[in-house]
Amino acid sequence: MKTTGIRLAAIALAASGAASAQENVTVYGSVDAGVSYVSNQRGGSSVREDAGNRSPDRIGFRGAEDLGSGYKALFVVESGFNLDDGSMKRAGVLFNRYSVVGLSTPAGTVTMGHMPDFMYEYLRFQSNGNLGSAYFFHPGNLDNMANQFQLDNAVKYESPNFGGFTFGAMNGFGEQAGSFNKARTYSFGAKYIGSALNAGLAYTVSHDRAINIGGTLGVGRLLGQTLSANPVAPDAVYANFNADLTTSMGINASYKIGDFMPHAMYSRVKLENKVGSAAQANYEIGTDYNLSVADTVGVSVSRSTFQNIRWNQFNLINMYRLSKRTTLYVAGAYQKASGGYAVINGFLPSNSQSQAVYRVGIHHLF
Template identity: 30%
Template sequence: MKRLLLAFAALGTFTGAAQAQSSVTLYGIVDAGYVYANNIGGSKLYEATGGALQADRWGLRGTEDLGGGLKAVFVLENGFSVFTGKLSQGGDEFGRQAYVGLSNQFGTVTVGRQYDSVVDYTGTLEVGAQWATYLGAHPGDLDNMNNTLRANNSIKFTSSNYSGIKFGGLYSLGGVAGQFNRNQIFSGGVGYVQGPLRLDAAYLNVKNPNYSFFGNNSTSSATGSNMTGSTVYSGYASAKTQQVIAAGGAYTFGAATVGATYSNTQFKDLGQTGLTGATGQTTAGSAKFHNAELNFKYQLTPALLLGAAYDYTKGYGVNDAKYHQGILGADYFVSTRTDFYVDAVYQHASGTDSTGHTAVADINGLSPSSTSNQVAAVVGIRHKF
């Protein structure tokens, strides 16, 4: 009996030591609200919406100390709808993120389904990722700054912080036999933070974006168009390459922060992917967009944040669509984990859109207006755990 008790005591000591060297954290966000839009195909809209300020999610994050400064890390993150309970990201169980890797004093290497460098570096400078909800994202989120899309089959490096400088890159294997470049994704970025100043830049290149980027969920089409979310880009599913160059910065003085972003998005070599039969597809040339955003936020009190922003999108190449967008918002924190928010967005469109028709207003996350103008507002509550 003594031997048995000693064995259990030794086992308990070993288990405690192992637990001290590793950890697993359950975390998540529950965000619920209501949207009003003055024109969706000619009619008013009143709609419940989940994840307006931040997408609903739960996840597991873990680390294990392997000794010598080396750690194993992992993240499994699920997206869902708070109003229906359905899985997001096309029904994938861990559609937001799923990766494992190693970390040391120089940085972290991970493999799995991950965010690209535009999201990691310039994305959080856009107001849609701050206080303006997905309605305030750039039209159609065409530059992915609002993190609509992920990269499957990817290898990613993120550096440690070197006197305020961080950098990294991602490469996603296409996985098509005999066609090494097909469906591949690569990106890189760099960021600098020093005192009140922040600067970021990133590059993203996606081969066959209709399948590798927009169509990388379990319910995606293997032959048809997966780029149906917005008239801003839905006519460009036949593009051979999508390229994004993005930069941004912010400066904080006192309770105020002024920020700006710029992106150039190109859908190159239209008609080169073999996509046929998709309605409204442009099949020659390249579509290009400039996007510039100027934003401002003010911490009126420790609990109340006010924000305003203007965004301008200009198409060129095979289209000449223009989108002017203004956003106002407020975010009130009743605790460090719970806040209430309200935002309003106005968009005006002109020119010819990706489908070859007269451009209509098409605020991100909504269906298009029947006219050149669209107004939307959202009110909601967010809780983090």
């Protein structure tokens, strides 16, 4: 009888442990579609059905297993796709946005795999590109506010939340024989999320990064590399700019005042090779205003510089929430350039110094 009681107690203890270690898995995602008009792409206007504009089209799976005593195992896998034609965002890469597994502890969280840098993770929430439209991102998205650049073979540490303050560091191993730095990327960041004030800063260094400067900025030649014979020709052919070193930094903040949320940010990206260096600087200010519980207007202005080129852009969006998950919106952006071509993010360069885009869309979260 005593032996049976011990066995029953052991079984109950084991069952209790198994119950406490249950894993919760969540499926989530975003789909966005709309019709956009652009005034000038390589000399002509166009109308197109465009996807992933208010927020990138994606589907993901995240899970966590409670291990007890403040420890959790976790994973996230997230894939970006194009809703308009069903294609993968990056051909041959299924989980192109996130593919990580890790351990959360009282001393912080460690994750490993494929992930964005802190320029995206800690600065995107105050960028009007994320609050509004992909067209509002800075020319070429060199500062990665649109999460088009991720780290492979990465290890990340993120601190616990200290009264709203969090900091982190990550390293993406280049895994090149004979050189620790070849193709390596590392990033640092810190953020504060409060009831009214949100702020973030980030710093990223990438070795041996290829960037489509010609196609996104309308630049034909940079630091000794020919990128395109004519970047705004209808049949233009682009070559990537191969940077030996890319250094990115940024800082931003927003503050809620009643129905207003003013925000500002600054970012700088420096490209280097054996010939020299070139840098892009981005300045942005704006505000969101709640017309009602369901209706929000966002407005921002930005100025970007690269070499002798200047881009000034005005952005406006009206978002009407049908529910917590579904939003109807109209958006517009106008850009004026000097010293080069107008290049609103997401479009081919204009063959003039001005470019405008207007859009009507619907966005749904699940």
